Amino acid sequence: MALLEVNHLDVRFALRKGEVRALRDVNFTLERGERLGIVGESGAGKSVAAFALLNLIAKPGFIAGGEVNFDGKTLNHMGERGLRRVRGNRISMIFQDPMMTLNPVLSIGEQMIEAIKAHRRTGTKAARKIALDRLRQVQIPSPEARLDQYPHELSGGMRQRVIIAIALLLDPDIVIADEPTTALDVTIQAEIMALLLSLCEEHNVGLILITHDLGVVSQVTQRMLVMYAGRVIEQGPTREIINDPQHPYTQGLINALPQMATPGEPLNQIRGSMPSLDNLPSGCAFHPRCDFIRRADGEVRPACVEQVPGFTVSGNCRVACHMVEELQQDRRLKEASQ
Structure with missing residues (x-):
């Protein structure tokens, strides 16, 4: 069994005009020590x-369906007390902006020692030694x-190093890094x-790296999701995939x-x-x-406009695209006729 299993995760936001689905049927796994990248444009989820x-979905957001299973336990069905034992302890998170994460009125040492003592029965002296290490x-x-020192006394790169140090303070099993270098x-x-x-x-430590930078993903991760x-x-x-x-x-x-x-030409971009x-x-x-919605004869693929694509296996990848499914069927027909 994988260390982390996400099954059919569905997240919605209850707005005045009705519910908005922010995540739809998201599935993936993470093994111990594995590095997973999640990429996509802003707003992809x-x-x-x-x-x-x-x-950590704040109201009006809520998990409407699916499960997040970590080390045999379902996190989204767990009470707040149980979640506190997991957050920051066994699963930690690195956020985009360290100045929004660090408390400006507490020294770096105070914040690190507080995090250690929240999860470990240890004295201040021993906690300070761990923080220093x-x-x-x-x-x-x-x-x-x-x-x-206080957060404002450090440079941006130094603050981000502090955030990484805090994320690894308690020897977590998984680190979630949300655009850690933005x-x-x-x-x-x-x-x-x-x-x-x-x-x-x-x-x-297992790593979930969330970014829009495919160059970083290609160098750091072993598997990736495109959202x-x-x-x-x-x-x-x-x-x-790359x-x-x-x-x-x-x-x-x-x-x-x-x-x-x-060189000398405009950058390629996805229209719209x-x-x-x-x-x-x-x-x-x-x-x-x-750009591939039309067939070779110029006609629009009806399925692209009418049906949400299911997943098609292509090599070691799974792809939700009608065109890929169509190409797979054509290939099978050719092989059968030979």
């Missing part, structure tokens, strides 16, 4: 999925001095990701990378924008933006 794992692991210079300079981003990767490998409009539309080994993307949306994301453009979750198109949610 990546962060909602991360918050749902720890049952974690700051050394994330390569913060003069860690003794940093413990007594607020940092490009020169610092690579250092932070390399540090996070090495620490997860050293401690055999669109609240649904997983492609999943499989990272290298296989080298041979099956879904037109995944192809568009990869083609939009700067290195894929001709992510649909509003309260007004999703019929059929495949991506069909209004899809």
Whole structure:
């Protein structure tokens, strides 16, 4: 059994105009020590999925269906007391902006010691020693001095290192990193990701990396999910998806990378924008933006407009696309006729 199993997860927000489905039938697993990437544009549902794992969806949002099973226990059916034993202890989270995560009126040491004592029966002196050790692991210079400093006294890269140190304080089984380098300079981003990767490998920690940066995902993760409009539309080994993307949306994301453009020419981009979750198109949610909606004869594929695609197995990947399913059927017919 996998360390983390997400089965048919459905998250909704109760608004005045009715319920909006932010996540629809999301399924994936994470093994101990495995690194999983979740990618997609803003509004795809990546962060909602991360918050749902720890049952941190704030009202008017709620988990409407499905299960999040961690180490044999169903988190979304667990009481607040039980969840407190998991959050920050066995599953920790790194948020986008460290200044929004760290308490500005407490020193770094006070915040780290408080986190340790909330989950461990230990004295202040022993907790401070653990905190100091974690700051050394994330390569913060003069860690003794940093413990007594406040968040505003540190640079952005230094604050993010502190956040990583706090995430690893209690030797968690899983770290969820939600856009961990968004607020940092490009020169610092690579250092932070390399540090996070090495620490997860050293401690055999499972990593869920949420990002829109396919370049980072290709270097850090072993498997990946591609999300669109609240649904997983492609999943499989990272290298296989990056080298041979099956879904037109995944192809568009990869083609939009700067290195894929001709020098001196505009960057490639996916036309249109992510649909509003309260007004999703019929059929495949991506069909209004899809370049492959028409067949070779110029006719629109009716299924793309009328039916939500199921998953088709392609190699080691699963893809929710009518075109891929059609190509698979054509291939089977050709093989049968030979």
